[in-house]
Amino acid sequence: MTNDPIVEFCPVARALNLVGDRWSLLIVRDAFDGICRFKDFQKSLGVARNILSDRLKKLVESEILETRAASDGTAYQEYVLTSKGTSLFTLIVAFRQWGETYLFSGNEPHSVLVEAQTQKPIPLMQVVNEQGNILLPSEAYVKKVI
Helix, strand or coil: CCCCHHHHHCHHHHHHHHHCCHHHHHHHHHHHCCCCCHHHHHHHHCCCHHHHHHHHHHHHHCCCEEEEECCCCCCCEEEEECHHHHCCHHHHHHHHHHHHHHCCCCCCCCCCCECCCCCCECCCCCCECCCCCECCHHHCCCCCCC
């Protein structure tokens, strides 16, 4: 808990406080891509060792990642997503789709997230109501804590 009223009552602020920096989300992204070793995270991200070590520690302490013995029997440890970490998949997909939509020109190459079974691109995520109808921002509001 925090004494900051913005963080204390706002789920978005709490989430950003935990995984809102560039490196944490990119570590989670890489974990979804199967990266699990320190040296492989460092190679993929090009991040300084001290920063990577700090972010991995924070993600483990927050139970987004957990450590386990290396699957190949070596003395190394691996970082793997927990169920709490796996639930960040929708956030990673939403960021990816937003980036694909707004940060690349029409013919600029970029990676594409596809469904493993069909090999087809994942449809654009949408916020829907109980009936499955797409909700516009004007059709929802945040009920603030008083």
